Amino acid sequence: MKEGPDIARIGALMGDPARANILGALLSGKALTATELAAEAGITGPTASSHLKKLMEGGLLTQAKQGRHRYFTLAGPEVGAVLEAVMGLAARRGHLRTRTGPKDPAMRAARVCYDHLAGDMAVRIFDSLQARDFLAISKDKGGFGLTEAGSGFVREIGIDLDALTSGRRPLCRVCLDWSERRNHLAGSLGAAFLTHFVDQGWLRREKTGRIVHISPKGQAELKALFPVV
């Protein structure tokens, strides 16, 4: 009957600092064990277990038991997108008290948003794609697709486009960037970009956290591949 409770249910899950830290750590897209997450959030095992249980019941996390470990990940890209959007609100209305830590510039430059790239470089890529008419509005699930030229471009880079379109996950989605307040590319193509650039050695993900470093070579290659108009 009321929409309030729905908001409250999810909000309460995100509202606890320990749980928020857990979610933030999982925004890296990595699968982390309960003990790793406990350390990340600065809490003990039992407390983490309780939180993880609630996050599972709330549908924000999924669990994969492997051996005696239990790996947790965000339940899906949409969860990551919502978390990014929430962080966007915090950053925007944070007003004067913008807590810009030391890692902040690196985060703004390039970071992982669950399974795709976000930050300045991601926005640049999106802008470049649209400027060259590689993206088009379509009736696909994500609402967007590749043009003929765009498909050619993606294949030329060395990405197996057919593999991406086979699944039922949308190829292209837009995701609102927290730091830039602009759109960047999500969907299976966005995810493929990230993994491909990492494979090429152009990007390097930090072992822990969401920050992505761009190698000198990657900087050059990406600037060449995605020129700004």
Add this chain to the structure above:
Amino acid sequence: MKEGPDIARIGALMGDPARANILGALLSGKALTATELAAEAGITGPTASSHLKKLMEGGLLTQAKQGRHRYFTLAGPEVGAVLEAVMGLAARRGHLRTRTGPKDPAMRAARVCYDHLAGDMAVRIFDSLQARDFLAISKDKGGFGLTEAGSGFVREIGIDLDALTSGRRPLCRVCLDWSERRNHLAGSLGAAFLTHFVDQGWLRREKTGRIVHISPKGQAELKALFPVV
């Protein structure tokens, strides 16, 4: 340094049932007084005042004092979009326990998302616009714009397009629909559509709440204006 606290700050604001009800009521886009919101949330004046203060400090609400009344609204369309997205998470992962109240079908059919239309009809409109190539990816702020044909169509309906593009608010934005999991149109054009259709008598907003009723005439007119392909 950590992204957790940002999430927690906003999450805690949304996490309280009373505050969530307040936010849900304001999703209608209407400006409501403190007492109205207190009644809506089922709390007394002092409690509401405390909550509203926190929501203000958190940047989710803005306040306009007029006479001895104090009118509260969401701080902006982005706040509404995030709230819708959060509700989407709740609805999606709610799975078996989908709390579909009596008002639910009406909400799914057509509702207000702060200042524009959402729900089944809104998705239909978006689909129809894109199918006829009225929308295009652009370098505008919102990431999307109208094509030549689209501009003509909008003007033909009777909307003053120049007035919309003059402000610095993006003309077209996409907003993810909670019930349909598809895109619908936001931005200044989305807002203009809503007000225009209401002016025409095609849509009627309930005095309280977010539900929008479609008149028989509106049903016919809108179906004619936005055919599905």
Add this chain to the structure above:
DNA sequence: TTCATGGTTCGATCTCCATCGAAGCATTGT
């Protein structure tokens, strides 16, 4: 002025829930 209405501040109460230690279960390794 005097009254009435809308809102806020203050102080006290109370409920909820995050937290941790200890014990228990599961899985792997020796």
Add this chain to the structure above:
DNA sequence: ACAATGCTTCGATGGAGATCGAACCATGAA
């Protein structure tokens, strides 16, 4: 078999904050 590691459950504790009544300020009406 036994030990060790990862994780969960249980129970008790503590603290944050939601709530309300009463008093207080502000604005408009009589």
